[in-house]
Amino acid sequence: MKQLKKFRQIPVYLFLLLGTFLILFPVYICITTTFKSPSESIKSFFTLPSSFYLDNYITVLSNPKLYYAYGNTIYVTVLSLLLCFLIMPAMSYAIARSMGQSKHYKRVYFFLLLGIFIPFQVRMMPLAKLVSSLKLLNQTGLVILYVAHATCESVFLYVGYLATISTNLEEAAYIDGASTFKTYAKIILPLMKPMIATVLIREGLHIWNDFQLPLIVLNRSWKLQTLTLYQYNFQSEFSIDYNLSFACFVVASLPIVLFFIIMQKQVIGGLTSGAVKE
Template sequence: MKTQTKRAAGTYLILGIGILLIIYPLFLTVISAFKTEPEITKNFLALPESFYLGNFKNILSRPDYYQAVGNTLYITILSLAGMIVVLPMVSYSIARKMDVSRFYKYLYFFLLVGIFVPFQVKMMPLIKTMSSLHMLTPTGIIIVYVASSICEGVFLYVAFIQGVPTELEEAAYIDGASTAKTYFQIILPLLKPMTATVLIKMGLWIWNDFFLPLLVLNKSTKYWTLTLFQYNFKSTFTVDYALVFATFILSMLPVFLVYLVLQKQIIGGLTNGAVKG
């Protein structure tokens, strides 16, 4: 009994430390967004002396902020739309054929290997290829995001699809349904939990991505995303932390709201896929 109590106490201690490591930086971000620059310089860890909203007013009064929001929404929404079209189709064919076809089996493991390739390894050839094809634009980066999501997306979808009984498809074929009709009317609706998981996972990646937009979209301010807009408050010798944190809060709110709406589907997709996988 004492051993179990000690283990439980140790578990709660580790969890408590983990929670503090997550919440404390977020707490500093929030309080810093409501401080003036002299307050931050004086004491970064102290609470704000007053509920200062000047940082948010400054950000919201800038026309380039709304342009950055529009670019980020454009890139994120169209990238996710492309992923929803491509990933389930590719994964469905692999999941149903990999047990009987070596080609699909090798293709699946080939895509899995791609998960372990760091971006830094493919960075230079990717940017050179995009430059030669005149793809250093928001549309070009959308294509790259969709292509880059295939490896991890297929891994998630295949594990989930393998948990869907094949008897459903066989019954549809007996009733005279085509492969396309079976996919769109039977299989695709069953993939909603995993689709929600992929949407929030990939959406967070694209919304918060800094490195790829910096390499691809930094040639013109009209292409800036929110991360590049936020980076603009950093100069050679100084950083305007008040505006940086205010921008972070404003960019975090849409993602937080989407997560609240889709959290049940996200958890369901991860757990169902994990059980089968």
């Protein structure tokens, strides 16, 4: 019986191995190409480099435009995540705890859910016209768009998470004389840490790697470019410098990879640890 069960699991393991290969092989190509000269890449694109050719990294790191792009990306990402942290949990808490008493909050919630089903390609041209008319073709305009873009899905995740948190703790706090703000800040917000970490990691990855919105908003000057726009410079009309492009990809991805490694325990950690459950 055990042998039959193991035999049935073989297709599952083969499928997982295939998925692992499809994920890791592009990473292997990217990293190995950064240590090859252009001539070696043409001759042997899939093989390991014959020697560690560091000129690609030297060329990328010696360009001052990279550091402008790094600074712009960090500024936009950090400010967007900070605003998402300050606004979204509080908004979701108000909606989650008021939907039962007021139809208006329920309508707001379902109105926000509609934004999840509208693809970015549909919103792209209206957004471009809006930010242009408001003179927001800069980092500030990009931050506003990212916060607005994150609102719908973040509220959906937070409201669903808040539904699992018992209201007994809040009622006890109100009996002790705590205000709504103090109850939210001292009790609810700490219980939301796992979901906050999940949402911030998700939005951080999206903002750091996004190309379309910066292309619309920050295409006027190279001093406004984010890392994704800077990487786009290695592509011409008829060719792509893969060696420099992949070296730039590796350099640009290091901070967000470290961020994910540091924060992943928060995502998979216990939910509502220590809370009273109904």
